[in-house]
Amino acid sequence: MRRDVGFFRPTPGDSWTEHTYAAVLTVERDLQPTCTPEMKEVIWRTLEPMFSQLGRTDVQDLVIEGDRRPLPNISPDRRTQAAAPATFREIKTHDTELLAKTPYRPAVYQPSKELGGGVAQVQKTASKAQQLISRELLTRIYDDDGTPTGVELSTTRPRQVVVIGSLREFTHNSDMNPEKINSFELYRTSIQDVEIITFDELYQRACFIVEDR
Template identity: 85%
Template sequence: MITDFVLDDRPQVASLCSVTIIKKGDTFTPRIKLWKKDKKRAGEIPATQTVPETGNTRAVKALVDTKDVHENFWKVIHFLQGCTGLSTPGGSPQFVAGDEAQLAQLLTGQDRTMVLGAVRTAIGGGLTEEDIRLISNRKDQLKRFERLLTDPEYFRHEESLATTRGTEAVWQAFFEANQWIFGYGLNLIACESINDGKLERITTGANIFGGAGKRIDAIMRSKGLISSMLFCEIKTHDTELLSKTPYRVGVYQASKELGGGVAQVQKTVSKAQQFISREFLTHIYDDDGTPTGIEMSTTRPRQVVVIGSLREFTHNGHVNPEKMNSFELYRTSIQDVEIITFDELYERARFIVEDH
């Protein structure tokens, strides 16, 4: 920190202001010392002056330390700054916050419109209160996403609170509440739920296509003049991606859950396509049969399986190249199904919110 300030600098004497920051509890208060330094002598030696006094002269040290009266000293300064019509040198006082907590404290109690206007001025652009609420909520949900991935105790707590028990139910509820993660995270084309509804839908039987039923964890549509369909199966972050024992030396096969998830989404899409019709476009209906006005292309719907974590391939902080290679070879060989791990989905969501 800068603690000494030069107020005036002359050939023999410099006028200085020294500031010391004192911590008391959770607050910091400044102590100020005003003094003149004797530049002819080494070290911090105050200059002396001769002043007239009843016809004689005496030497005094030109030093004023306010450490014992600092509260009253600052009362005087604040009083002068608050006087209407009194111009204090240096212009308006500037407040500098060292972190978010200090900045938030400065803004507490201020008018919301004024605060929002100040933020717009600072960062530019047409920022709205809804924008701030949206960004804030997504940051909170991103932190929750990370805790669900990395904190087993927190995940078990969330599982105990879920309406439907089970690991998959926790993730299903989380993604239902945060559809933006899928909307931007699964491909470069923005996606959204069907007709602003739930992700999980019945796709065969009494279903959204008009007729009981195979469920899919998430069915979405791309955003555009005409939408394309996207089916997604959601497993868990702890689901194994590869078999524990190698099939041959250096060769690992896909786990039963991974192979089953791929087969499951493929079968769901196949049945849905057979049920819909042979038309290239299909109409979407509400549960009561009311047409929604949404048309979707049924030509080769995209298929996604969200499963496991790439941490499975690490040991003591290092990646097992044979396991990683086996996994990449498997998922790139599946032509119609995109396999995404939970940690990859988290990083994509993190990029949306934090841009890194």
């Protein structure tokens, strides 16, 4: 995060102040030419709810820059130190299709079989787990010798994530197909309780987190 853009280059009527920030997303230089204004808008729509959940309403915009240095190594023990809420994931591959190859109607594209199946699978898995957990809404965690740890697990709606494909699928000659991206966005925003994220979006999130730290 950094204070710039609107604050240092003000535009009449904008909302930039000395207390507002721009999010800086660092990507590999090879990917930077693919970061079109349309792509930036898609990424920003993905990140904006996260900032709201974190209470960072002071983040006003997104800036995409090319990486100037290698990403730092993260030790395995660092990855396992943080506890995470219950999450169910369905992970496909980066080249799995997001949309059907042929339009359902002119300018209307339906989700691919793999995307629809992945959403259905993670929903079913989460539903079965929720049924098991709901039998005892509050579970107390004990050590192997029976000593109470003071940790209690409670969940009523596990997080569900489908990682699949790449937004590059919607590009042709470096230009984004607006009808395809619109069909995809309409579909994934209509699915409740399931976050659909592409591999390139996931990579960009990781770059953003590492750069911020």
